[in-house]
Amino acid sequence: MxxxxxxxxxxxxxxxxxxxxxxxxxxxxxxxxxxxxxxxxxxxxxxxxxxxxxxxxxxxxxxxxxxxxxxxxxxxxxxxxxxxxxxxxxxxxxxxxxxxxxxxxxxxxxxxxxxxxxxxxxxxxxxxxxxxxxxxxxxxxxxxxxxSEIGKYLRKDLKPTHNLKEIFKEIRGRIVANSTGVNRDEQIAKEMILLILCKIYDERFTANDKMVRFRASVDESDKEVRDRIDELFADIQQKYDDVLNKQDTITFDSKTLKLVVGKLQNICITETDRDSVGDAFEVFIGYSLKGSQGQFFTPKNVVRLMVEIVAPDKKHTIIDPACGSCGFLVESLKYLWHTLDKTIENEISRAEEKMALAIKNIRGIEKDSFLTKVGKAYMTILGDGKGGIFCEDSLELPKNWGELTKSQIKLESFDLSFSNPPFGKDIKVTGKDKLAQYALNLNKKEGNVSTLFLERNLQLLKKGGRLAIILPETYFHAPSTRYVREFLTQHNIEWLIDIPHNTFRPHNNAKCIILILQKDTKQQKFINMAVAEFAGHDHNGKAIYHVDGSVKDDTPTIIDEVRGRTDEKKYTFEVEAHKVIASDILIPRYFWKSKELEIADIAHRKNLNMVSLQELIDHACISFFDGHGSPKGELKGEGSIPYIRVKDIVNWQIYKDPTAMIPTSEYDRLFSKAKQLKPKDILFVKRGSYRIGSVAMVSPNDTHVILTREILVLRVNTQSATKQYGMTPEYLLYAMSHVITYKQLENKIFIDTTLPNIADRWKELQIPIPRDASQLEQITKKVKSAITKQWGFLNIVDTLKNHNDVFYT
Missing domain, CATH: 3.40.1350 (Trna Endonuclease; Chain: A, domain 1)
Known part of the structure; x- marks a missing residue:
């Protein structure tokens, strides 16, 4: 948004x-x-x-x-x-x-x-x-x-930030422009992550009233800063020599090193609302180097939301089979430790219990060797959980994993699984024996990676175990993925959580849903649902703010509602499971009543009746049909008959793009008498990357065109519609453009693969009709006047275009 x-x-x-x-x-x-x-x-x-x-x-x-x-x-x-x-x-x-x-x-x-x-x-x-x-x-x-005081910070002076990614972008710009020897993004990323590990270690093991080592004073030389950071890194290497080896070195020149330290020194990375390691990868490596592997990191606030809802217990064994830099595992560990802080008074006993939890309860698998090393180091610094992180292909046959992995990770042995698996149409899984493990693999030659991860996660769980996973929205409604929903309904769907389209932008355009599922368990009566409209950043990854300056992030409020810390439930609700499953739509915002209540309130105040398009169809007031189809690409621009696309529906009129004109032969191939356009037909955009809900009225000059299938044609039966509702084509055009109608679109437009689509849900749209018949007549007259003037203007333009010799004497 x-x-x-x-x-x-x-x-x-x-x-x-x-x-x-x-x-x-x-x-x-x-x-x-x-x-x-x-x-x-x-x-x-x-x-x-x-x-x-x-x-x-x-x-x-x-x-x-x-x-x-x-x-x-x-x-x-x-x-x-x-x-x-x-x-x-x-x-x-x-x-x-x-x-x-x-x-x-x-x-x-x-x-x-x-x-x-x-x-x-x-x-x-x-x-x-x-x-x-x-x-x-x-x-x-x-x-x-x-x-003179810069860089002389005590641990307690460090503060979290909302601007971590912006700071990383600023650092990247300076490094690329000024660093000697290290200026490729992949190389910079590895150096930066080693420095981030130094900072995490420093924050973790420096007492609150002691000065941190990860600092750079203005009056210090580049060498002095370098010596202190090298010493800090040497301590990490020595303490965790089974994770970081002698070949892992920070090779930034001293000036660059001081600059990076200077920009990060006053921030508390371990308490910020972003995943510092994930953000470093996003900024420094970029899509071109990692997008093909689906390595997109889950924002920490979304991770925290999932962990808080699942609420791990110290008796639970936890796994993430696509753990990346261990975001879910780190947050789970912090959640468990927070519980111990409240329940165990003795400091020594508490420390021992925390260590035991990290070693015994936490497991992760990651295919990327560098990410595995980062995850191990991160878990080690936090609580010696490195032994539970393994570099393997999670989707491979378990018998083909390494011996140590096989001894530590077995199918049907975990209580909880968290996962944001890689997804994307370009990421395919192959191998006959490998694919044979999965019932969801309908194509026996290659598998969809996110579908297979869904099944692998469940295979790792005990009966009654719980899975919290992020999956593309298309799995939750599209006809092509019905088999996935049938698979899900064999288990207990506990939660469905709608997260914003911007969650993974700008690095990934996927619109996703969080699913929390209990394995091999009877479906509970009500499915819990939540809708987050904002998750802290916009489509460019920049923080977004309310007018009062606070970050626009609904996830903390959802956590408070789940925990019962608020009287009003704005974002969370429950829906009867049988209704959800019967609808074959598992998308929370579709069932979210807040918009309906808002619309009902507006209608009441404006003295409007609300009538669904389905009701108008049932009463024979309107009929409808889809557009004709798409011409062959090579024939666009090769004729004189307009081909109308989604982008051509604008300001209630149809734009005829000269570059999309098609030959008569192509028109004849696509045209059918059943789809012959008539003046005053209403065109409605129902699928496309934008403009769903845009409408136009067909003029007498627009009937001889071809429409893409993404455009729906609505035809008003004036006699029946006027008699029953006072409805006219002009009023329907107005009503379809009304703010009340547009508000309903947000909850009915879903992402189908990559494109937004309202499908047949357009029939559910309720259009406003004034209870005062004279008001409806007045609106019809105004629209008719505007359309008539618009058509008259277009007729003049067409005449001038077709007789351009008038400009010459």
Whole structure:
């Protein structure tokens, strides 16, 4: 869903809350950096200014001054003074450093920041012998912090962040531009993850009142920082020599190393709401290098939601057969430890119990060798759970696994399984013996990876064991995947949770559902459901905010509702299982009543009756048929007859794209008398990447066209419709465009493979009809007037196009 801050090429300024003009510079640099300054560096909004722009003067007589993008102030003896000048550019701009230096010369600020959304440079103004010089620094101060205090952080000073991915992107930009020897993304990723492990280790084993080792002071040399980080990494290698070996080294040059440490040092990675290892992979490796293997990491808030609902117990054995960097296993371990913290008072006993849980209860399998190493290291640092992580192909025959794996992981032996398996049409599983293990493998030559993982997860569980898994939405409604739903209904469906389409964007476009299933158990009477409309970030992976500045994330509220910590249940509800299974639709938002109640309230206030399209069909008020089909690709643009696609339905009219005209022979092949268009037919988009619900009215000049099958034709039987409901074609066009109708689309449009599709659920749409007949007549007259004028204009345009000789004398 679109960020609330962006409407009609406008942005809402993060500081003032006022609408401002959207520009690449504003969107990519100014607004994101304001959030970083406020959220990660603690500057109050009253000490930040971007709109209106603060101006620095070149001299006392300079009346106008130079506008700066972001002014950061500090309060000294109750007086507000300029502390930092920030110069922002859009992503493809590299200039501005000299401009920033000029601004610093004109003002009292001593620190300057240059930022273009992906790269940053921090500089310090120094006066030497009457001259002003500039030096680059590795970090800039937080609120109420001096330059000399940077990097001297106690463990308790570290704070979590919502902007981790943005920080990683900034680090990547600086490394690529400045690092010597390490500048390929895959190489950078491995270096970064080793550094992240250093930071996790430092956070884990540094006492709250002690200074952390993962730090970089402004007054330290590059070598001093390097020596301390090398020493920290050596400690990890020595302590965990069975996970990290001598060949694992941090090879960033000293300047780059100090820069990276400087940008991460004040953040608490272990408490942030993002998976730091997963985010590092997403930022540094990118889709081109890992997308073919489906290695997309589950956001930590979604992981936490699943773990909280399943609520592991210390007696449970837990496995993730596609564990990646161990996000589910780490969160499960933290959940269990939190329980122990509340139940075991003796510190030594509690520590021993925590260690035992990590060693005995946690298992993971990962196919990628580097991810396995990362997962082992992560689990080791947290609680010595490294022995339970194995590098294997989970889908392989268990007898072909390594001996150690076979001794530790057996089918039908686990209580809980968590999984976000790889998915994608390009990831195929082959091998006759391998595929023979799975009842869900309908194609005996190659298998769908996510379907097979679903079955493998259940094979790993004991009877009564519980599976929490993320699967593409298409499994929960599409006719082509009915066999999967039939498989699911052999078990107890406990929970279905709708998560936003943006959850895995921008790296993966899949819209997914969380399923919690109990193996070989009778179906419970009610299926629990939840709908999360927002999960903290937009389609670009950037944090999104409410007007009050809080992150738009529904998952914590869902957890509170599940735990009974709220009186009102906004996102969670239950539906009778037999109704869900009978509908063959296992998608929560389809059953979510909040939208229906909202619509009913609007209808009541506006004095409207709500009538379904199915009712109009049943009463012979409207008839319908699908579009004609698609012409051969090579014939598009080769004729004079319009081919109308989804994108051609706009503003109640049909656009005839000259590049899509087809020959008469192709028209004859696709046309049928049963689908002959008539003036005043209504065209409705029912499938496509966008514009589902868009409508247009067929004009007398539009009847001789071919429609794609994604367009539905609705025809009003005026005599019957007018008699029963006062309905006219013009009113139906209006009603199908009404906000009440559009609100219903959100819960009825599902992702079918890759494209949104409303299928036959369009018949369930309820259209508003005024109880006051005179109001309906008035609307019909207005629409008829607008359409008549529109058609008249198009007739003039067509005449001019067909007689272009009038322009010549």
């Amino acid at each position: 679109a960020n609330e801050q962006q409407t009609m090429n406008k942005l809402r300024d993060f500081i003032s809350g006022k609408e401002i003009r959207e520009s690449p510079e504003e969107k990519e640099a100014v607004q994101p950096f304001l959030k970083i300054l406020h959220e990660d560096y603690g500057y109050p909004k009253n000490l930040l200014q971007a709109h209106p722009q603060y101006r620095v003067k070149a001299s006392p007589s300079d009346k106008k001054g130079y506008p700066i993008d972001i002014a950061v102030f500090e309060t000294i003896q109750n007086e507000k003074k300029l502390k930092i000048v920030v110069e922002c550019k859009k992503k493809d701009r590299k200039d501005g450093i000299e401009q920033l230096k000029s601004y610093l010369k004109f003002c009292e600020a001593r620190i300057g920041i240059w930022f273009n959304g992906e790269e940053s440079v921090y500089i310090q103004k120094i006066e030497k012998s009457g001259n002003i010089v500039f030096e680059e620094i590795s970090a800039f101060p937080k609120h109420n912090e001096k330059l």
